[in-house]
Amino acid sequence: MKRKEIKVALAGNPNVGKSTLFNILTGLRQHVGNWPGKTVERKEGFLEFNGVTLRIIDLPGTYSLTAYSEEEKIARDFIIHEQPDVVINIVDASNLERNLYLTLQLLELTSNVVIALNMIDVAKAKGIEINTSLLSEILGVPVVETIASKSIGVRELIHKVVDLGFGKIKTKRFKADFGHHIEQEIAEIESLLEDINTETYPKRWLAIKLLEHDQEVIKLVRKFPNSQLIFEKLEHVRKTEIHHDYEVEIADKRYEIIDKITKKVIKRKKIRGESLTDKIDNIVTHKIFGIPILLAIYGFVFFATFQLSSPIVDFFDNFFSWLSEFIKNFLLSIKAPEIVIDMIVDGAIAGFSTVMTFVPLIAIFFFIYSILEDIGYMTRAAFVMDRVMHSLGLHGRTFLCLICAFGCNVPAILGTRTLANKKDKIVAILINPLIPCGARLGVMVFITGIFFHGLEATLVMLSLLTISICLAGVMGFFFKRFLLAGEHTPFVMEMPPYHIPNLRSVLLHTWERVSVFIKRASTLIVLFSIMMWFLSNFPSSENIEDTFAAYLGKILEPVGKLMGFDWKVTTALFFALLAKELSISTLAVIYGLESEGSLAKLLPEVWTPLQAYTFLLVHMIYVPCIATIAVIKKETDSWKWAFFAVGYSIFLAGLLGIIVYNLGSLFL
Amino acid sequence: MSSVVPLAMLSEGEEGKIVSINAGFGLSRRLAELGFNPGTRIKVLRCGNGPILVMIRDGRVALGRGVAMKIFVEREK
Numbered sequence: 174m175k176r177k178e179i180k181v182a183l184a185g186n187p188n189v190g191k192s193t194l195f196n197i198l199t200g201l202r203q204h205v206g207n208w209p210g211k212t213v214e215r216k217e218g219f220l221e222f223n224g225v226t227l228r229i230i231d232l233p234g235t236y237s238l239t240a241y242s243e244e245e246k247i248a249r250d251f252i253i254h255e256q257p258d259v260v261i262n263i264v265d266a267s268n269l270e271r272n273l274y275l276t277l278q279l280l281e282l283t284s285n286v287v288i289a290l291n292m293i294d295v296a297k298a299k300g301i302e303i304n305t306s307l308l309s310e311i312l313g314v315p316v317v318e319t320i321a322s323k324s325i326g327v328r329e330l331i332h333k334v335v336d337l338g339f340g341k342i343k344t345k346r347f348k349a350d351f352g353h354h355i356e357q358e359i360a361e362i363e364s365l366l367e368d369i370n371t372e373t374y375p376k377r378w379l380a381i382k383l384l385e386h387d388q389e390v391i392k393l394v395r396k397f398p399n400s401q402l403i404f405e406k407l408e409h410v411r412k413t414e415i416h417h418d419y420e421v422e423i424a425d426k427r428y429e430i431i432d433k434i435t436k437k438v439i440k441r442k443k444i445r446g447e448s449l450t451d452k453i454d455n456i457v458t459h460k461i462f463g464i465p466i467l468l469a470i471y472g473f474v475f476f477a478t479f480q481l482s483s484p485i486v487d488f489f490d491n492f493f494s495w496l497s498e499f500i501k502n503f504l505l506s507i508k509a510p511e512i513v514i515d516m517i518v519d520g521a522i523a524g525f526s527t528v529m530t531f532v533p534l535i536a537i538f539f540f541i542y543s544i545l546e547d548i549g550y551m552t553r554a555a556f557v558m559d560r561v562m563h564s565l566g567l568h569g570r571t572f573l574c575l576i577c578a579f580g581c582n583v584p585a586i587l588g589t590r591t592l593a594n595k596k597d598k599i600v601a602i603l604i605n606p607l608i609p610c611g612a613r614l615g616v617m618v619f620i621t622g623i624f625f626h627g628l629e630a631t632l633v634m635l636s637l638l639t640i641s642i643c644l645a646g647v648m649g650f651f652f653k654r655f656l657l658a659g660e661h662t663p664f665v666m667e668m669p670p671y672h673i674p675n676l677r678s679v680l681l682h683t684w685e686r687v688s689v690f691i692k693r694a695s696t697l698i699v700l701f702s703i704m705m706w707f708l709s710n711f712p713s714s715e716n717i718e719d720t721f722a723a724y725l726g727k728i729l730e731p732v733g734k735l736m737g738f739d740w741k742v743t744t745a746l747f748f749a750l751l752a753k754e755l756s757i758s759t760l761a762v763i764y765g766l767e768s769e770g771s772l773a774k775l776l777p778e779v780w781t782p783l784q785a786y787t788f789l790l791v792h793m794i795y796v797p798c799i800a801t802i803a804v805i806k807k808e809t810d811s812w813k814w815a816f817f818a819v820g821y822s823i824f825l826a827g828l829l830g831i832i833v834y835n836l837g838s839l840f841l
Numbered sequence: 842m843s844s845v846v847p848l849a850m851l852s853e854g855e856e857g858k859i860v861s862i863n864a865g866f867g868l869s870r871r872l873a874e875l876g877f878n879p880g881t882r883i884k885v886l887r888c889g890n891g892p893i894l895v896m897i898r899d900g901r902v903a904l905g906r907g908v909a910m911k912i913f914v915e916r917e918k
Binding site for chain 1 (some may be wrong): 864866867868869870871872873874875876878879881886887889890891892894898899900901902903904905907908
């Protein structure tokens with residue numbers, strides 16, 4: 174019987190359109206999780222094609238397949254252990270040399286490869302003509318020209334994948350020639366491996382990796398029986414050829430091989446004038462205008478988020494007040510007990526509806542953000558900021574992690590592992606929570622929108638964001654200087670050419686963020702709202718002062734008073750420890766007990782704009798959510814740093830809250 | 842006239858050929874993987890006080906000044 178499922182792995186460098194291709198192939202039929210035991214995201218999706226199911230696994234984007242990063246290890250282990258039927262290697266045609274580096278390493282592992290020569294249009298615009306059939310002949314595997322962002326060539330790619338999966342196409346094993354000297358060493362090690370059962374590991378690959386001194390492979394081969402001879406040989410090589418650094422030499426050799434290939438397959442036409450990417454780069458990476466442009470772009474993002482979302486937020490508001498009225502009447506009509514009605518209407522629906530009003534904000538924010546990311550602007554932002562970060566003693570990549578934090582601190586902190594230096598990494602982690610995540614931004618946008626309007630609202634948001642970025646800079650400087658002094662780590666970062674974003678990919682990315690938020694909102698937050706309803710209705714539902722919530726808030730009130738907060742606010746801030754967006758639902762439930770109407774109408778009656786601003790500031794700075802604390806603990810591998818992050822941010826928030834409130838009271 | 846200088850010494854628009862990379866083990870490997878190999882042509886697209894932006898093998902790479910001081914290039918007219 175014919176096999177109906179093909180296992181396909183998608184491999185490629187970062188920024189070559191890999192996730193766009195993945196989204197086009199699988200659409201909404203995808204599952205996002207983590208690689209087992211790892212913090213790297215794992216995406217898997219399905220595609221039905223002529224009665225065949227393609228199970229597509231998106232491998233992490235990598236330049237290489239060494240053992241130095243988690244991503245590279247995951248990618249190569251997957252290919253070795255899971256033995257996918259087909260590996261799609263997506264390659265940037267406009268930057269073929271760099272991309273073939275990974276291709277050569279993939280071909281060392283398997284010859285079941287189909288190459289998607291992507292961005293063929295960008296290559297043409299750069300005057301690069303590629304002889305696809307010759308490239309296919311040299312590498313021994315099918316090559317398909319694609320433009321993933323326009324879904325061009327994708328059908329043919331799928332055809333080739335299916336044909337290869339069913340063995341209708343035969344591939345040749347490509348053997349790279351590393352030159353006489355290296356080949357001799359490889360051959361000797363390979364012959365020593367001959368009598369050893371190396372499981373699914375290709376012997377030549379093991380030999381190359383042993384010569385490259387790959388720590389993982391060394392550990393692995395040590396476990397094989399009778400492998401002592403190999404290590405004696407390696408020891409001999411190391412002692413007699415001290416001047417050889419095989420790892421760098423083999424990397425250089427791979428590029429020599431690539432040069433030979435590209436000389437044959439690439440024809441270059443001289444293109445007059447600068448490319449579009451150069452023209453844009455001349456502006457956005459400008460020495461003087463670079464940073465103002467960066468700020469202007471961020472300003473625009475938040476302005477657009479406000480303007481576009483406010484009618485939708487109003488709609489949700491009205492919808493949910495209609496819904497809660499409707500359900501209340503329904504429950505009254507079936508004579509449900511009053512306590513149940515209260516719990517459902519004032520607890521569950523109140524909490525859920527407040528949170529749901531976030532959805533348009535988060536959706537629009539991430540929609541714009543994903544477009545900027547897809548275009549390729551984010552790496553330019555890191556480039557522009559590196560000068561500033563460098564003078565603070567911080568790495569430019571730290572800034573990328575900080576930008577990421579605007580989405581969520583959890584992946585941003587996980588992203589700090591791109592910093593090779595441990596001390597740099599801890600500094601980046603410690604300052605990361607100072608940058609407000611999507612949830613906090615949502616709360617900030619929501620409350621700012623209640624108290625301030627138009628230009629004023631934009632200025633308030635920008636001032637808060639400037640404070641958060643400055644704090645991150647200042648704290649980073651202090652941590653680096655006094656707590657974790659060390660060397661600068663080298664800044665090396667690839668800057669992809671600009672390209673027009675793919676709408677489908679951007680929408681899927683936005684949907685991913687929103688759906689994660691909704692999942693959290695509908696479970697954790699609703700449960701929490703009910704709990705809050707309980708805490709604020711017992712032991713007494715008559716007297717608000719006589720509830721568990723009030724007891725808690727009152728314990729914290731003396732500190733809150735210094736910032737102009739009463740116990741209701743301190744209670745909300747206390748509960749936001751679990752997840753920052755809960756502060757709003759907590760406020761809704763607490764105030765909902767006293768007065769009718771939505772929070773948006775009620776807050777201006779009980780808070781002054783100064784109190785609102787102080788609340789926003791404190792809320793932005795103090796303690797990240799439980800999830801963030803957990804990740805900090807995991808990434809620093811110490812509770813000490815996790816507690817430190819919590820402690821210093823509470824202190825900082827309190828201090829700034831007191832200063833701003835008291836200074837503000839003097840002047841306003 | 843040709844002379845070997847650190848990459849950071851080239852000015853905007855200047856081109857050169859990599860002669861050697863004089864960096865520690867980790868950085869050398871990373872640069873080699875990205876295609877910074879002896880003999881490769883390199884062009885400086887942007888430089889200033891901060892990091893420099895170079896064009897190498899059809900790709901753009903940003904390098905910190907410290908890194909750019911460790912890559913030695915032969916200047917070309």
